[in-house]
Amino acid sequence: MSDQKTERLINLTMALLATKRFLNKSEIFQSVAGYSGSIETMERMFERDKEDLRTLGIVIEVGTFDPLFEDEPGYRISPKDYRLDLGELTPQEFSYLSLAATLWRNQLFTAGGAQALRKLEGLGGQFSPEVLEMRTVSLENQTPLFPALWKAITTRTRISFEYQSQSVSRRNIAPYGLTLWHGAWYLVGDDEDKHDVRVFKVSRIASEIMETSKSNAFEVPDDFDIKSHLVMLTPENRQRITARVRVGKCQALRLDAVITPVNEEWDRIEFVAKHDWLERVLWYADDIIVDEPLELRNRVIQAIEAKL
């Protein structure tokens, strides 16, 4: 971008922020440095400038001088909307915010955090050194598609992508939201072909995100609640498992189990099967024998036979 345009955008922001009344276009063209050329050129320039400032998150109010007359619309930026206002911050609160800004690392949040930190520092608050010493954790969460998904969600734009499950298929979605569960991001949205809200693991999206509509193409239902769509959050059908484990072995299973000695070689344990029970049992190979229920024991045998 040329210096001229940067300068004009800064001057425009300052002029609209300083004015108490709405400024119409001709006043802007006359008073704000940087507008020149024919009326049409200046109009085009101004339309682009407005769009650019909105992209930066600057809210431009549009209104008229006198609501009773249909005047030419005027523009201004409300200082209340423009300014960062978090109320009074103690050094401790200020430090927590700074820490929160840098905690997450991914394609989107690293940038978002750096920008937020820059603004927080513009508030001139004091840091509390003992809080900053908590800076020992980083939350790594790399998801290259995150920025595109976030944009589609916030602008309510329909999208299309290839989705990899056991096979690959193209999905057409009105994206409603994103959720983080067990360290992985999930997209929740209305699947236009299935006419139902579905959940997609973001890491299984196997193509670029293609926007297939203009923005504001759909409304998110008022009663939409991300968590109600996550099947993984529904209580599992838990069963108790009784098994024999070799003495001194299967330490992790013993932690949550009721243990009864059987003989010198074996102990009996009783534990609650969670979703990963089969992997947990197979992990300990011949150090564990599932006794009951018989159905689960058969599944262990089937899983072993499938590998031989």
Added chain:
Amino acid sequence: MTETALDRVARALDLIPFITAHPGLSVIEIAERFNSTPTQISKDLSLLHMCGLPGYSHLELLDIDYEDPNYVAVTDPQVLDSPRSLTQLEAVTLILGLQSLTELASTEEERSTIAKLQERIMAKYGAAFIKSIQIADAIVDSPNNAMISRAITTESWLDMRYNSVSSDSITHRTAFPLDLEYQSGVGYLYAYEEATESTKTFRIDRILDVRILDAVEAPAGVDVAHLSRTKDRWEDSNVSSVEIETGPEGFFFIERHNEIVISHQKTATGYLISLRVIPGEWLVRTLLSWPGKVAILEPIELANEVDKRLKRNLTNNA
């Protein structure tokens, strides 16, 4: 990444309130805070120097003192005395960050201060997206976190009871904590272990209990200030190549063990997967416990070992 057109305007608008709040910094220091170069910041300052309010007399221009690159100050910021409001993305980042911090807080008082702060940001900036982004479970899910975090802060040694799932054993470990990190929902502690004189990676959810050692109990004679903070788990010279073949559900194997998969190829019946890994107990058990079909093509010793254990397992259960 090259600077986009609007990045410069954004930075320029943020520079004025930042310098107003921190007068006297050098151009180099400002560049560091803005993740930019001193040359770029100097250019920004001379551009800003030309900007101001309509009229553009010396009374209306931004008044910036930057002739001495070691001392930059804003004498008159005009209307740019306050930072810009938060964008949705910035607010989301802060809200998610604060949520994680509540989980890391070591006292109830800390937790409550952070939670209130999070509510404040949410109320002011979160309305538009509150339904669009949510964390469905705890990010930091171990009660031992706060203790470990405190030990790193206070540079204290830890005594841990650790469940090593690969060797199927529970042992006491004395270690000096170096860093705590979360990847794909799993927390890892990097710590120097006195007994082996090396840096080890511990999964936080497998630390059964932990206590901070006082000065008398802590190992003496280790120069903790100069410990290596290398985290590369694959530096070990025992790493080798392993080839496996799976059914169609191998896709989930690739997803789960992404850090050891170096390549994969779809076949008519599933996947051919190449791994780069230490072919020890962890790998044997990982292959044994994978609930789907898996055949080990290379190395043959690994294939034989897994086969032997599967047969023994089948005899036991049948």
